[in-house]
Amino acid sequence: xxxxxxxxxxxxEGALFTSCSVSHEWCEExxxxxxxxxxxxxxxxxxxxxxxxxDTDLIAxxxxxxxxQPVTELRPVGDEFVTCLELLAEAVGRPVRGIMPLAxxxxxxxxxxxxxxxxxxxxxxxxxxxxxxxxxxxxxxxxAGLPVGPVxxxxxxxxxxxxxxxxxxxxxxxxxxLADEFGGWVATASYPMDAATAATSALLGSLSxxxxxxxxxRSPLPSAQKHAALRRLAGVKQVVRAEVAQAGWHAHPSxxxxxxxxxxxxxxxxxxxxxxxxxVENEILMLMIDGSVRASMPDxxxxxxxxxxxxxxxxxxxxxxxxxxxxxxxxxxWYTPEGLxxxxxxxxxxxxxxxxxxx
Amino acid sequence: xxxGVHLGNERVALVSIDDGGQVCTELVEGSPSDNGQQxxxxxxxxxxxxxxxxxxxxxxxxxxxxxxVGTLLDAGMAGARQRPPAEAGATPVLVRIAPRPxxxxxxxxRNSAPGLQRAxxxxxxxxxxxxxxxLAPLDLGGATELARRISPGQRIVVTAVGSLTNPQHELAVxxxxxxxGQPTEVSYSHAYFSTSFAARERTAMLNSSLTExxxxxATELAALCRELFPLARPLVSTxxxxxxxxxxxxxxxVHSLASSPAAKIVGASAHLGHREGKLLIDDPHQxxxxxxxxxxxxxxxxxxxxxxxxxxxxxxxSWSVPDATLAQWSGxxxxxxxxxxxxxxxxxxAPVTEWVNTMSTIKTHEEFTAALRMAENRAHARLVSxxxxxxxxxTAESRAxxxxxxxxxxxxxxxxxxxxGLPTHLATSPDPPTLASQQGA
Numbered sequence: 001x002x003x004x005x006x007x008x009x010x011x012x013e014g015a016l017f018t019s020c021s022v023s024h025e026w027c028e029e030x031x032x033x034x035x036x037x038x039x040x041x042x043x044x045x046x047x048x049x050x051x052x053x054x055d056t057d058l059i060a061x062x063x064x065x066x067x068x069q070p071v072t073e074l075r076p077v078g079d080e081f082v083t084c085l086e087l088l089a090e091a092v093g094r095p096v097r098g099i100m101p102l103a104x105x106x107x108x109x110x111x112x113x114x115x116x117x118x119x120x121x122x123x124x125x126x127x128x129x130x131x132x133x134x135x136x137x138x139x140x141x142x143x144a145g146l147p148v149g150p151v152x153x154x155x156x157x158x159x160x161x162x163x164x165x166x167x168x169x170x171x172x173x174x175x176x177x178l179a180d181e182f183g184g185w186v187a188t189a190s191y192p193m194d195a196a197t198a199a200t201s202a203l204l205g206s207l208s209x210x211x212x213x214x215x216x217x218r219s220p221l222p223s224a225q226k227h228a229a230l231r232r233l234a235g236v237k238q239v240v241r242a243e244v245a246q247a248g249w250h251a252h253p254s255x256x257x258x259x260x261x262x263x264x265x266x267x268x269x270x271x272x273x274x275x276x277x278x279x280v281e282n283e284i285l286m287l288m289i290d291g292s293v294r295a296s297m298p299d300x301x302x303x304x305x306x307x308x309x310x311x312x313x314x315x316x317x318x319x320x321x322x323x324x325x326x327x328x329x330x331x332x333x334w335y336t337p338e339g340l341x342x343x344x345x346x347x348x349x350x351x352x353x354x355x356x357x358x359x
Numbered sequence: 360x361x362x363g364v365h366l367g368n369e370r371v372a373l374v375s376i377d378d379g380g381q382v383c384t385e386l387v388e389g390s391p392s393d394n395g396q397q398x399x400x401x402x403x404x405x406x407x408x409x410x411x412x413x414x415x416x417x418x419x420x421x422x423x424x425x426x427x428v429g430t431l432l433d434a435g436m437a438g439a440r441q442r443p444p445a446e447a448g449a450t451p452v453l454v455r456i457a458p459r460p461x462x463x464x465x466x467x468x469r470n471s472a473p474g475l476q477r478a479x480x481x482x483x484x485x486x487x488x489x490x491x492x493x494l495a496p497l498d499l500g501g502a503t504e505l506a507r508r509i510s511p512g513q514r515i516v517v518t519a520v521g522s523l524t525n526p527q528h529e530l531a532v533x534x535x536x537x538x539x540g541q542p543t544e545v546s547y548s549h550a551y552f553s554t555s556f557a558a559r560e561r562t563a564m565l566n567s568s569l570t571e572x573x574x575x576x577a578t579e580l581a582a583l584c585r586e587l588f589p590l591a592r593p594l595v596s597t598x599x600x601x602x603x604x605x606x607x608x609x610x611x612x613v614h615s616l617a618s619s620p621a622a623k624i625v626g627a628s629a630h631l632g633h634r635e636g637k638l639l640i641d642d643p644h645q646x647x648x649x650x651x652x653x654x655x656x657x658x659x660x661x662x663x664x665x666x667x668x669x670x671x672x673x674x675x676x677s678w679s680v681p682d683a684t685l686a687q688w689s690g691x692x693x694x695x696x697x698x699x700x701x702x703x704x705x706x707x708x709a710p711v712t713e714w715v716n717t718m719s720t721i722k723t724h725e726e727f728t729a730a731l732r733m734a735e736n737r738a739h740a741r742l743v744s745x746x747x748x749x750x751x752x753x754t755a756e757s758r759a760x761x762x763x764x765x766x767x768x769x770x771x772x773x774x775x776x777x778x779x780g781l782p783t784h785l786a787t788s789p790d791p792p793t794l795a796s797q798q799g800a
Contacts, residue, residue: 074488075461078465247758318659
């Protein structure tokens with residue numbers, strides 16, 4: 001399926017919905033890059049079901065890995081991912097036939113579309129996270145025991161590297177260090193695998209679901225109807241409508257491979273006067289109401305505007321603002337013991353908290 | 360006594376507030392086609408105000424006069440967009456400093472702001488990392504060569520990667536352009552706080568397109584003030600609902616482009632005495648919802664003017680109000696009969712404001728606290744240096760701003776300091792025109 005400009009807008013909205021973060025600009029600039037190519041005459045990105053590939057077609061996962069410099073500041077010049085895909089193909093010994101985003105939320109989703117338009121490579125309707133996680137190794141591929149490498153990396157300064165790494169957790173360490181040296185971020189192509197392997201291990205259909213979610217969010221439906229439709233489509237639950245009382249953003253150094261000391265936002269439940277707490281570190285990690293955990297990693301916790309049902313960012317958490325806090329479940333793989341060990345509350349320094357009524 | 364002036368497209372509104380909180384309003388009708396006519400209308404209105412005071416035997420001295428020019432600036436921009444490019448004025452020349460130039464046109468992101476499609480864009484090697492370290496040596500030779508190639512009389516905007524943390528490359532290129540060429544103006548993106556290269560560049564472009572007009576206008580407004588109220592401090596309203604020295608209108612008019620909606624929020628809240636929470640301003644032309652926190656409009660770090668992308672200027676948050684919300688609203692509401700007068704009241708009430716936005720490198724919580732205190736002291740010191748008593752200055756906001764996937768040792772600090780001094784109770788003059796009727800919660 002060729003995506004149109006409208007599809008890209010829906011995809012953007014869906015990608016922001018599943019990854020509540022500070023700023024939407026990074027995603028918008030990547031969408032704009034895809035649009036620039038399309039308006040110059042290039043066909044739109046091609047989104048394909050995995051069954052459209054031959055079993056032995058090589059699929060690569062692409063994504064940014066950051067260390068300090070926003071991509072909106074040190075902007076890609078446009079050859080980084082092309083270089084990565086060429087290096088990876090050389091390392092593996094055959095050409096890449098399809099790409100998928102490293103995360104099923106936020107910028108890497110739009111990145112895949114921009115690279116598809118630029119290179120002509122189709123995007124597999126799948127991803128290895130089903131949401132966004134901060135670390136490269138927090139993927140279902142890791143859970144399946146698949147190797148992360150070889151990994152190709154390229155930076156905005158024109159430097160590149162091929163890493164022969166098999167352990168995904170080591171890949172995150174090394175790539176963060178490279179990102180630091182390469183100027184603040186690094187473009188990566190990783191988890192090379194046959195389409196047959198991707199068919200059994202990736203989270204299939206995730207990108208088309210984002211388009212559906214985004215299309216719903218951008219519709220003129222009243223907020224209540226949007227909530228109902230999102231519940232039917234993706235199991236989204238509106239947990240609480242609350243007014244922000246206090247937002248304390250903290251900056252604490254974090255160790256490589258770990259996230260620590262999340263920031264805390266306190267809200268007041270408008271209906272019942274309960275105390276609502278959000279723990280935030282890049283995205284919302286945990287939701288507590290009157291001290292009880294109502295949702296935590298790997299659940300997807302996000303924000304919507306109560307009036308319009310539009311997606312909100314963390315920037316909307318200013319004192320006095322009223323937001324709808326909604327929760328949707330992550331992919332089932334993340335609720336297994338192995339999945340929780342890799343991406344559950346303990347992996348984020350949240351202790352052994354479990355939300356009520358865990359599935 | 361303080362005076363607020365709203366310069367609108369159809370009328371000039373003037374509001375005075377004396378130390379007892381007594382409010383007087385004057386409206387001067389007219390559809391001025393240029394700034395000269397605007398000034399004539401303004402002078403007319405000011406003289407009528409003075410006559411009113413004399414009739415009421417008010418001998419109060421005017422201490423400050425604040426101009427809200429947002430509506431005029433916005434109308435000017437809208438007019439420029441509708442004119443053919445050749446008539447609308449030259450788009451600034453853009454100089455982008457980065458470790459490498461874009462590999463293709465798509466990565467120049469020419470659709471990210473109006474005017475970029477036809478802009479001259481020149482690339483120079485250079486730029487800094489998030490911690491201020493050089494990513495690539497600056498191509499100063501290229502800058503010198505560029506200075507010779509750019510036609511005289513151009514406005515130039517210089518944007519460098521990492522200039523928020525280290526502006527050296529922008530300044531060096533700017534100097535080379537000024538020394539080796541004859542530009543009308545060189546603007547620097549690091550004057551605008553944003554971690555987005557595009558947002559800073561866009562803001563500098565927008566500001567550059569406004570300065571030619573506003574420089575002259577600000578001078579003429581200042582002259583009028585000196586003539587009529589020689590002891591008054593001339594101020595201009597800003598996008599955050601505050602105010603700053605009128606002289607800044609010549610330098611950074613972009614920070615006054617959205618001042619009118621912000622002034623409307625401040626004026627409505629002052630009229631109602633509402634200091635916290637949402638407030639519906641029931642303007643028959645454009646109902647608006649604003650939000651107050653401790654008497655000040657809540658402010659975002661960026662805002663988006665019509666047809667322009669997000670720009671790096673702090674704007675008072677406001678929302679348009681659908682009919683359904685208007686009908687169902689049960690919170691505080693001000694029914695506005697004269698939107699211009701509400702804006703003028705807002706201008707009169709707007710506190711003088713200083714912001715400090717900075718990126719700080721920290722390793723411990725103690726360093727973070729120290730960086731915050733330093734920013735607060737800087738904001739206070741700026742206001743005191745403008746002549747305001749230290750006891751009248753307070754910190755309205757002091758916090759770190761969240762940053763995603765950023766460097767763990769770098770935090771964005773945001774501090775707002777304001778000068779208080781508004782009477783705690785306003786009494787609207789019983790004479791028409793009525794400013795607004797009110798419905799409280």
